[in-house]
Amino acid sequence: MPLLYHWVGKNYRRDLDWGAGYHLNQSNPLLHEISLGDSLWAFTRTTTGRYVLATELVVRAKTRNPRGFRYGPYRVWGDLKRSRYFRTKGQPDISELIRRLSVKASAAVIGRSFQGQAAVRRLTPADHHLLLDYARYLPLESRARLLPEEELEARIHLGDPDAISRLITTEAPGIAEERRRYLFEQVPRRNPHVQELRMLYEGMCQLCEWNPKSLYRRDLCEAHHIHWLSRGGDDALHNMVLICPNHHRAIHRTDAPFDWADTSFVFPRNREPVKISRHALQAK
Secondary structure, three states: OOEEEEEOHHHHHHHHHHOOOOEEEEOOHHHHHOOOOOEEEEEEEOOOOOEEEEEEEEEEEEEEOOOOOOOOOEEEEEOOOOOEEEOOOOOOOOHHHHHHOOOOOOOOOHHHHOOHHHHEEEOOHHHHHHHHHHHOOOOEOHHHOOOOHHHHHHHHHHOOHHHHHHHHHHHOOOOOHHHHHHHHHHHHHHOHHHHHHHHHOOOOOOOOOOOHHHHHOOOOOEEEEOOOHHHOOOOOHHHEEEEOHHHHHHHHHHOOOEEOOOOEEEOOOOEEEOOOOOOOOOOO
16 A cells, blocks of 8 residues: 655755655554555655655565654655655646545645645555656656765774765765765764773674674674664764674665664564663664
8 A cells, every 4th residue: 555645844855964764754553554565655845835746665664663752653664776765856846746646635735735644645556656657757866875884884983084085975975065074074083982882782792692702802793873874863872782793784784674662673584672772772
């Protein structure tokens, strides 16, 4: 069952400015009725007042947020290879197309029909195909390209601003200047968080409890950002866990999201919970 979502303009723009998240949150449980592989279409309002098509997230995972999360308890994650952010600049207003869909949207200003829990609506297969046809020739948003998270984390942990600068310049994802400054200047200075984690967990992996220090007298476990830096996450202790290199590679290579319902990473065929927890984690 595909869905249509009204993405508040300022939230959509912030998502792009700080690193496209490829996920959406809602308080309405309808968001989790979508099947894996179905499309969550989102439209938004530009600063000039036009309503335009923003994204198609082809859903690959559904997770829960912690109790009291400001954007609601339900979250869906888009497949990075199949999902799309569309360039909104120059796009025509989509209001009349939305009125042709099976959703009820009779308000004079289309967004007023999609407020509160009504922000997410069911679509029919015919609605989905109309949106597919409409989006066929829309240009993609260049700022939605992601930096390679695994490489970004490695360079940050080295505390080398020049290495981070080279990566951002090479990849040229079109990130906003605010995010660029954060990655260039602030993040490398906060490398001590890795040592804090290693001391807190005595070098042990929080997932599998592997303890390289007891075997090899070396710190081999690595810090992982739960909300990826390339998607707007903070380089802060509350957004980090200490995990072994095998788990770290697996999370990045499978794009495993974090589910706050049971504090687990969601892999394609299994879930792996955080077994050791000695510091507070915080969702964003």
